[in-house]
Amino acid sequence: MFCNQCEQTAQGTGCTIKGVCGKSPDIQSLQETLLFALKGIGAYAYHARQMGEREEEVDAFMHEAMFKTLTNVDFSIDDMIATVLAAGRINLKAMEMLDRANTKTYGDPVPVKVQSGTVNGPGILVTGHDLPDLEELLKQTEGKGINIYTHGEMLPAHGYPKLKKYKHLVGNYGSAWQKQKREFAEFGGPILATSNCIQIPGDEYRDRLFTIGITAIDGVQHIKSRKDMSAIINRALEIGNLPERNVGAMTTGFHHTNVLALAPKLIELINAGKIKHIFLIGGCDGAKASRNYFNILAEKVPRDCLIITLACGKYRFNDRDFGDIDGIPRLLDLGQCNNSYSAILVAAALADAFKIDLNKLPLSLVVSWYEQKAVAVLLTLLHLGIRNIRLGPSPPAFLSPNVMAVIQEKYALKLIGDPDEDLREMLAGR
Numbered sequence: 001m002f003c004n005q006c007e008q009t010a011q012g013t014g015c016t017i018k019g020v021c022g023k024s025p026d027i028q029s030l031q032e033t034l035l036f037a038l039k040g041i042g043a044y045a046y047h048a049r050q051m052g053e054r055e056e057e058v059d060a061f062m063h064e065a066m067f068k069t070l071t072n073v074d075f076s077i078d079d080m081i082a083t084v085l086a087a088g089r090i091n092l093k094a095m096e097m098l099d100r101a102n103t104k105t106y107g108d109p110v111p112v113k114v115q116s117g118t119v120n121g122p123g124i125l126v127t128g129h130d131l132p133d134l135e136e137l138l139k140q141t142e143g144k145g146i147n148i149y150t151h152g153e154m155l156p157a158h159g160y161p162k163l164k165k166y167k168h169l170v171g172n173y174g175s176a177w178q179k180q181k182r183e184f185a186e187f188g189g190p191i192l193a194t195s196n197c198i199q200i201p202g203d204e205y206r207d208r209l210f211t212i213g214i215t216a217i218d219g220v221q222h223i224k225s226r227k228d229m230s231a232i233i234n235r236a237l238e239i240g241n242l243p244e245r246n247v248g249a250m251t252t253g254f255h256h257t258n259v260l261a262l263a264p265k266l267i268e269l270i271n272a273g274k275i276k277h278i279f280l281i282g283g284c285d286g287a288k289a290s291r292n293y294f295n296i297l298a299e300k301v302p303r304d305c306l307i308i309t310l311a312c313g314k315y316r317f318n319d320r321d322f323g324d325i326d327g328i329p330r331l332l333d334l335g336q337c338n339n340s341y342s343a344i345l346v347a348a349a350l351a352d353a354f355k356i357d358l359n360k361l362p363l364s365l366v367v368s369w370y371e372q373k374a375v376a377v378l379l380t381l382l383h384l385g386i387r388n389i390r391l392g393p394s395p396p397a398f399l400s401p402n403v404m405a406v407i408q409e410k411y412a413l414k415l416i417g418d419p420d421e422d423l424r425e426m427l428a429g430r
């Protein structure tokens, strides 16, 4: 299908010529960026709305910004840049809204150690981001002898008091989305997919996979209402016992509420030189070999530095023991990608305590991006004026060379490079 203006460029690939419509590749690039960000904001707003939270300002922006992506509406570079940055501001509101929804419904997360593997007995694996789906499954399986496991972005659920109270929420199985074909095949029991980042299943587990809510795959059973999970529950009982597999443990649940409670101690340790630098290493994971950069970097972070992480990129290193600094764990998992909100609050509180600009903190952000929510989060960080973010594994293809150059100049956005060289620069505040 071709562009309906010049009929020479394939739709969705980005205009590389200035076609008859007169739209420059840079406007096209900004419109595509905006569109991807809107998809990410839409995901957060959808989850929040499921729990009764919505904001008129977010809804209104979605409508206006969608309108701005229509053909021949907005040919002003300055105006489009302003709208793209406004998407970052609105995404911050959407993440705040989702955090409010999650914490009002399930309480403030607390740090928790989560067992990885399976225990003897029937089990169901829950993947995706939707906490109410998990809660309903926990309610409906209570007392039935079925164990519930989290996968991927569902891991942070273990930290929420009103979810962790269920004794049969026994642990986590597996890691990030790109490994699900192997992990779901090996798991053995049924799997509930509650949101995006679900792959087309292989035959080994197609008849054990169930979708729910926003998620659907042709040929896969769909649960129409979370109020009736009997199909997946019966499948788990039919399959029967899963084997005992102990593959270690990981921690999660470092929400801003409990990290901020540690702020006085963090400040004391930073002032005493015991904590030299804080690295945020997180974001979406993916299959590219160049993503090894993120685990290599995490391993090279000096022992007098903390690592904050979030989203599924953490599975590259969250099973390792990073130790602690005077009782503060060196690896703090804040949760899902939307918990970037927590990271922002922690950084803002530290900047406030030290009475300095965010960019002067001994803090470096290393973001792995893959899908649209990561685009929205990146725009939020740019909207806040955060400089020197390192992004990888590759530059977003939808950013035209000119748009990329503007972002790099204004925000000193860098692409990931050599881990040792990057580490040296970040420790030097660049």
Ligand code: SF4
Pocket: 152, 153, 176, 177, 196, 197, 283, 284, 285, 311, 312, 313, 337, 370, 371, 373, 374
């Ligand atoms: S962090 Fe990104 S890639 Fe990973 S599951 Fe969430 S949305 Fe998908």
